[in-house]
Amino acid sequence: MPYLLLALAIAAEVAATVSLKLSNGFSKLAPSIVVVAGYAVSFVALAKVLKMGLPIGVVYAVWSAIGVAAVALIGVLFLHEPVNLVMISGLVLVVGGVVLIEVGATR
Template sequence: MNAFMLLIFAILSEVFGSSMLKATNGFKKLLPSLGVALGYGMAFYALSLSLKSLPLGLVYAIWSGLGTALTALVGIFIYKENFNVRKLLGLVSIIGGVILLNGGGNHG
């Protein structure tokens, strides 16, 4: 599997795990708690595989930026958390930062 595909899978798995945290009710609910463990386990395994061929700085910038933005969107759409101009600007800033840190695609 391509390293960027592994990274995308890692991000989606981490977003799933993070999103399940809210549903665990402090780890009192079994299925969401298992979802957290499964999500994070798959995320870190896929992340480690992507690091075999991609630079750490690039991977972490994409991982943290897109993971944060997607998790915020899950909060808004799934958990009905507030959405306002400040959140929108924050999400745009995160995504813009990831783009800037990637240096326009220069990964070498």
């Protein structure tokens, strides 16, 4: 159950972050509503995950790294944002760091 809530928190945060760009500085109503609702859902779900006893370092690392990777991928695929090898390498390092945090937390 905590990982399902964590997945919800990540999905809501990704939707909110992408909508932040689409809101054009909060000048478009629908994406602006998704921003506020998405961040609210994300933080409530994240708080519930933490209440279930998962370590905050692991939860935050997974939440932020998957969110960063997902937003970057959406930016490249759907928003036509540029990508290069250096940026890809950075994402690999972020995800690799989260894997190491997860492995270290289980020892």
